[in-house]
Amino acid sequence: MDETALAAHFDATIAGDQRIEPRDWMPEAYRRTLIRQIAQHAHSEIIGMQPEGNWIRRAPSLRRKAILLAKVQDEAGHGLYLYAAAETLGVDREELTEKLISGRQKYSSIFNYPTLSYADVGVIGWLVDGAAICNQVPLCRCSYGPYARAMVRICKEESFHQRQGYELLLAMVNGTDAQREMVQESTNRFWWPSLMMFGPPDGDSPNTRQSMDWGIKRHTNDELRQRFVDMTVPQAEALGVTLPDPGLRWNAERGHYDFSEPDWDEFKAVISGSGPCNAQRLAQRRRAHEEGAWVRAAAQAYAEKQASRTAAA
Numbered sequence: 526m527d528e529t530a531l532a533a534h535f536d537a538t539i540a541g542d543q544r545i546e547p548r549d550w551m552p553e554a555y556r557r558t559l560i561r562q563i564a565q566h567a568h569s570e571i572i573g574m575q576p577e578g579n580w581i582r583r584a585p586s587l588r589r590k591a592i593l594l595a596k597v598q599d600e601a602g603h604g605l606y607l608y609a610a611a612e613t614l615g616v617d618r619e620e621l622t623e624k625l626i627s628g629r630q631k632y633s634s635i636f637n638y639p640t641l642s643y644a645d646v647g648v649i650g651w652l653v654d655g656a657a658i659c660n661q662v663p664l665c666r667c668s669y670g671p672y673a674r675a676m677v678r679i680c681k682e683e684s685f686h687q688r689q690g691y692e693l694l695l696a697m698v699n700g701t702d703a704q705r706e707m708v709q710e711s712t713n714r715f716w717w718p719s720l721m722m723f724g725p726p727d728g729d730s731p732n733t734r735q736s737m738d739w740g741i742k743r744h745t746n747d748e749l750r751q752r753f754v755d756m757t758v759p760q761a762e763a764l765g766v767t768l769p770d771p772g773l774r775w776n777a778e779r780g781h782y783d784f785s786e787p788d789w790d791e792f793k794a795v796i797s798g799s800g801p802c803n804a805q806r807l808a809q810r811r812r813a814h815e816e817g818a819w820v821r822a823a824a825q826a827y828a829e830k831q832a833s834r835t836a837a838a
């Protein structure tokens with residue numbers, strides 16, 4: 526088939542809501558967009574281990590420590606599925622990691638905020654995993670097969686993470702006044718950054734239109750942000766926690782909650798490297814990568830030895 530016929534086949538596949546697979550022809554811009562989004566997503570899972578990892582050695586009980594360890598390990602697994610999905614597009618993980626640690630590829634803004642108390646572990650599960658699920662469930666229907674399939678398992682695990690966070694918060698709000706204050710204080714810090722996870726407002730989102738036309742994104746950033754707010758308000762009420770937005774109120778006409786605009790200048794500063802923890806997160810990731818060099822070299826040498834033994838046999 527010539528390129529025009531291949532492009533027509535691609536367009537028909539997208540129009541028919543079918544999946545594009547790695548062997549299929551795809552426009553270069555589609556491939557680049559997917560690499561950008563999947564890489565950013567994979568990096569987020571890996572960098573996202575740091576804020577909660579900060580509390581593993583200070584968990585208040587053995588039970589909480591076991592739960593948190595398992596959760597943080599799940600995030601590592603998500604990163605690996607996603608790097609593997611990106612590799613089907615012709616990039617390799619080493620190259621993507623280099624781009625992350627040299628600051629040439631982004632990761633989610635949310636992970637540039639510090640975790641200051643154990644309540645943050647619960648609030649991250651509730652709000653950050655909650656926002657992640659809202660954004661990621663539609664990605665299970667993404668037009669690119671390997672990404673969509675990776676998202677199915679990731680979403681199941683993220684739902685579990687959201688519940689573990691909520692369960693921790695329920696225990697805390699049923700505890701002492703000091704524990705309730707910790708939950709409120711943590712919610713105050715994480716509310717706005719969680720809303721920013723959905724990306725800039727639709728009017729300032731250069732990629733949404735094209736990504737929706739290609740069936741990569743199924744909803745706009747603002748649609749998903751609204752869905753998250755609507756889902757979260759009753760959960761906050763059940764916890765007895767106040768969301769820190771005086772503009773938050775039910776709008777019967779729209780059938781949705783109205784809410785105030787996040788501080789988009791803060792968002793821009795965070796995604797361009799000037800958030801509270803950007804430098805620390807990248808330095809830690811760089812250090813871990815360097816310290817793991819011998820493990821990668823050993824694994825490579827072992828794989829080569831096995832391959833040459835198989836070839837000889």
Ligand code: FAQ
Binds near residue numbers: 600
């Ligand atoms: N942070 O035109 P758009 C998790 C960038 S969940 C940083 O709207 P797009 C689970 C964007 O890349 C978190 N950068 O872009 C977990 C673009 O930059 P570029 C990860 C952001 O792609 C929980 C520019 O702004 N989830 O890790 C952000 O159409 C707990 C213009 O924006 C995903 O990655 C942001 N928040 O829509 C782990 C989900 N927002 O490259 C541990 C998949 C936007 O053009 C613990 N990704 N940018 O310079 C997506 O759904 C999309 O990529 C969006 C952005 C919605 C994030």
